[in-house]
Amino acid sequence: MADILTSPHAGADVHHGKEIDYIEAKKGIWSWMSTVDHKRLGLMYFWAVVANFIVGGIFALLVRITLLTGNHGDNYFINAETYNRFFTLHGIVMVFLVIIPSVPAALGNFVLPLMLGAKDVAFPRMNLASFWIYIVGWTMAITAICLGMVDTGWTFYTPYSSTTNGPVSLMALAAFTLGFSSIFTGINFIATVHKLRAPGMGWFDMPLFVWSIYSTSLIQVLATPVVGITLVLLTIERAWGIGVFDASKGGDPVLFQHFFWFYSHPAVYIMILPGMAIISEIIPTFSAKTMFGYKAVAYSSVAIALIGFLVWGHHMFPSGQSQLASLVFSFLTFLVAIPSGIKVFNWLATMWRGNIAMDTPMVWAVSFLLLFTIGGLTGIFLGSLSTDIHLHDTYFVVAHFHYVMMGGTITAFLGGVHYWWPKMFGRMYNEGPAKIAAYLYFIGFNVLFLSQFVMGSNGMPRRYYNYLPEFQPWHIASTVGSWIIAAGLFLALGNLLASLRKPKDAPDNPWKGTTLEWQTQSPPIEHNFHDQPVLHRAPYDYRTPVSVDREIH
Amino acid sequence: MLPEQGSQHARHVDTLFMALFWLNVFFFVLVAGLAIYCVYAFKRREGVKTPHITHNLALELIWSVIPTMLVIGVFFWGAAGFLDYSVAPGNSLEIAVTAKKWNWTFTMPDGSVYGKNIQIPVNTNVKFVMTSMDVLHDFYVPAMRVKHDVLPNRYTEVWFNAEKEGTYHLACAEYCGKSHSDMFGSIKAVQPAEYEKWLVDGPPEWATMKPEELGKIAYEAYGCNTCHSVDGTKNTGPTWKGLYGKTEKFSDGTTTVVDEAYIKESINIPGKKVVSGYENQMPAFEGQIKPKLFEGLIAYIKSLK
Numbered sequence A: 001m002a003d004i005l006t007s008p009h010a011g012a013d014v015h016h017g018k019e020i021d022y023i024e025a026k027k028g029i030w031s032w033m034s035t036v037d038h039k040r041l042g043l044m045y046f047w048a049v050v051a052n053f054i055v056g057g058i059f060a061l062l063v064r065i066t067l068l069t070g071n072h073g074d075n076y077f078i079n080a081e082t083y084n085r086f087f088t089l090h091g092i093v094m095v096f097l098v099i100i101p102s103v104p105a106a107l108g109n110f111v112l113p114l115m116l117g118a119k120d121v122a123f124p125r126m127n128l129a130s131f132w133i134y135i136v137g138w139t140m141a142i143t144a145i146c147l148g149m150v151d152t153g154w155t156f157y158t159p160y161s162s163t164t165n166g167p168v169s170l171m172a173l174a175a176f177t178l179g180f181s182s183i184f185t186g187i188n189f190i191a192t193v194h195k196l197r198a199p200g201m202g203w204f205d206m207p208l209f210v211w212s213i214y215s216t217s218l219i220q221v222l223a224t225p226v227v228g229i230t231l232v233l234l235t236i237e238r239a240w241g242i243g244v245f246d247a248s249k250g251g252d253p254v255l256f257q258h259f260f261w262f263y264s265h266p267a268v269y270i271m272i273l274p275g276m277a278i279i280s281e282i283i284p285t286f287s288a289k290t291m292f293g294y295k296a297v298a299y300s301s302v303a304i305a306l307i308g309f310l311v312w313g314h315h316m317f318p319s320g321q322s323q324l325a326s327l328v329f330s331f332l333t334f335l336v337a338i339p340s341g342i343k344v345f346n347w348l349a350t351m352w353r354g355n356i357a358m359d360t361p362m363v364w365a366v367s368f369l370l371l372f373t374i375g376g377l378t379g380i381f382l383g384s385l386s387t388d389i390h391l392h393d394t395y396f397v398v399a400h401f402h403y404v405m406m407g408g409t410i411t412a413f414l415g416g417v418h419y420w421w422p423k424m425f426g427r428m429y430n431e432g433p434a435k436i437a438a439y440l441y442f443i444g445f446n447v448l449f450l451s452q453f454v455m456g457s458n459g460m461p462r463r464y465y466n467y468l469p470e471f472q473p474w475h476i477a478s479t480v481g482s483w484i485i486a487a488g489l490f491l492a493l494g495n496l497l498a499s500l501r502k503p504k505d506a507p508d509n510p511w512k513g514t515t516l517e518w519q520t521q522s523p524p525i526e527h528n529f530h531d532q533p534v535l536h537r538a539p540y541d542y543r544t545p546v547s548v549d550r551e552i553h
Numbered sequence B: 001m002l003p004e005q006g007s008q009h010a011r012h013v014d015t016l017f018m019a020l021f022w023l024n025v026f027f028f029v030l031v032a033g034l035a036i037y038c039v040y041a042f043k044r045r046e047g048v049k050t051p052h053i054t055h056n057l058a059l060e061l062i063w064s065v066i067p068t069m070l071v072i073g074v075f076f077w078g079a080a081g082f083l084d085y086s087v088a089p090g091n092s093l094e095i096a097v098t099a100k101k102w103n104w105t106f107t108m109p110d111g112s113v114y115g116k117n118i119q120i121p122v123n124t125n126v127k128f129v130m131t132s133m134d135v136l137h138d139f140y141v142p143a144m145r146v147k148h149d150v151l152p153n154r155y156t157e158v159w160f161n162a163e164k165e166g167t168y169h170l171a172c173a174e175y176c177g178k179s180h181s182d183m184f185g186s187i188k189a190v191q192p193a194e195y196e197k198w199l200v201d202g203p204p205e206w207a208t209m210k211p212e213e214l215g216k217i218a219y220e221a222y223g224c225n226t227c228h229s230v231d232g233t234k235n236t237g238p239t240w241k242g243l244y245g246k247t248e249k250f251s252d253g254t255t256t257v258v259d260e261a262y263i264k265e266s267i268n269i270p271g272k273k274v275v276s277g278y279e280n281q282m283p284a285f286e287g288q289i290k291p292k293l294f295e296g297l298i299a300y301i302k303s304l305k
């Protein structure tokens, strides 16, 4: 408690005599399980995501431990089959159970209606249904893990996946089910953005977070059905031997890849746009400066969402797809890179001549800028045809997508969690350990994944249990990096959890944000605002000073 | 940072790779430098008011147009390298590749078959025509910067021209299950004369094999097994079981006792005497089978009592 008072914001204005907040409003487990309150659902998603991240992270650490040596012999305690299951489960858990729901379902659910000045999302019951579908999907996935695990890789490529043993069908159906959860959330957010904006809030008065989440929802609704049906076809093929993808039954394995990436490429934007969403909030707030190029950033989100549908073939350059297709996909891939680059420049321009406070969320946001830039720039090697042929399916790709997905989205997510924590739980966390955690994470991350770029460009293929001795030093470095990052993550989590034992001390607007979620109590009351709030200030407008108290009551 | 360069194509790819590397370094230093500069130069001081800059068209055009031009340039550069790698020159030496969990099998132009390790002539265009017997695999020779999936339902191709003698590592780069990482091989580029000698002598293990074992390899490698059984069943062609020493009847009514000379003739010019009850469907193999394997075939047929 004592150290919190030394933090720059807390001592200033602690609100006394708070009203009953959404957490206290109802009691008992049932009140949570049956809640239609977007804030409570957001919180439940949040804890589910944290738990799954730990599971996925443990699998990752096991993969890295296995790779300390590249010559395992026959009696190594993790054998080749187990290793294959570990990286598969790591991928499936991280993609379907962590990253896709992380920002939209957990933070988005909590923040989006508040930002719009709404009482809830457009369809609160559907929101609850979406959460329970997620839990059903999660249960199916965990059952599949317990029933002996799956070794297909998260990509489920046929005909390997149509022929290998293990509960592949159950896992595929789990992903199918999780897809519905994500579609429901998407539909809900689209309707909410269209219908529930506060009076006076035009499209271009919406926070950029909302623009990004809106674009994400569009992709979720349009793309997820494709992977759903693909996984169902895979299940049918396994169950009844109907040849769709398996060549020995007259199917075509490349067709599977087209279907899969038709979803999964847009899905990488489902993963990264929400990360960008958070950064577009944190940077103006901690720079106390208006967003540079608001419209460019807003349009970029939509452009990324739409062009993102047309580049799936860049995952298939060496797959046997036609040459012309490869040329077109390569070209479009470069075009979709531009809006992301523009965003980075806009964030920098926002920081330029700002008044920058390096509080924990901003430390995460600057980490994001650096890591995401590396992720994005290394994508150029992979979009360019002749270099991709060499790098495809090597550790270069593994490093690239971790820089984007983890360095981008997970970093932003952690920034977002530290940003909205006071709003979600009404407490300020301890700044010291929070920053140390962020630095550990940043260092560990680069040790972990920079070494993989080196291995990959040297020709180390991915999904390898054994490898040539020349790669071992880099693998060891990578594994050590995984321990540093794990330490950082545990410190961050422990520090956040520790804050929950304190009384609620957070001011309503600790970071002096300009968006509507800061114009209510921390944590908010059950109905968010007493009356319908009216937009009193455009987002990121710092022409008049912002205080840590709310301006509208 | 990059593996050894085995071909001209590899050098082209590396030039682009290094150009992109420096492009990456430039932009990373620019972004990171600006971010860190801002953090220090514009550190928070209470009471400071920030300028209200909503946009700046000129600046935004600059940072949209320049990167767009750059990436379009990169696109053409990468595409050129890709096109030049993806079509094998007409005069290429053709090697057939069969991938099967977790092994590579090569059929050389003379029909001889090798597993895992092969030799090729240096400074020659070599084309690999590949197919898989089960799941997806991927033929990846890092030193040549070539990689292509191997599919069960079609033939795909990869080619390169090894500039230097040396042994080049071949890896499987498409996940294919348990021993995916052990599915490697080697391609040794040697002088053409040495390559020819290696072809005639066959792989080292041939030196110690019995003739009928070599014959069995040839029986499968040259596809005799698609028409001839060795267990007595009738197929497109007569079975080889009990063939040697038997009296064969031909469609023109003549007969012959099957001996070595007859077998040789049947393989080289099958249409000369057509066994009664069969069509003249066998392709002529004259000059296509290595002497060692030819001897082996005869020994193998003799051994099938």
Ligand code: HEM
Pocket (backbone or CB within 6 Å): A057, A060, A061, A063, A064, A087, A088, A090, A091, A092, A094, A095, A098, A099, A152, A153, A154, A155, A398, A402, A405, A406, A410, A448, A462, A463, A464, A482, A485, A486
């Ligand atoms: C603790 C941090 C992490 C470590 C140490 C780690 C490590 C690894 C390793 C070693 C692989 C296997 C690479 C291969 O052989 O192909 C891998 C694959 C993968 N990781 Fe991570 N990872 C981490 C975090 C994440 C996060 C946060 C995500 C997603 C948001 C993620 C998504 C993936 C995916 C999708 C794959 C591909 C799985 C597959 O090949 O089927 N990882 N990771």
Ligand SMILES: [Cu+2]
Pocket (backbone or CB within 6 Å): A264, A265, A266, A268, A311, A312, A314, A315
């Ligand atoms: Cu993609």
Ligand SMILES: [Cu+2]
Pocket (backbone or CB within 6 Å): B136, B137, B138, B172, B173, B174, B175, B176, B177, B180, B181, B183
């Ligand atoms: Cu393989």
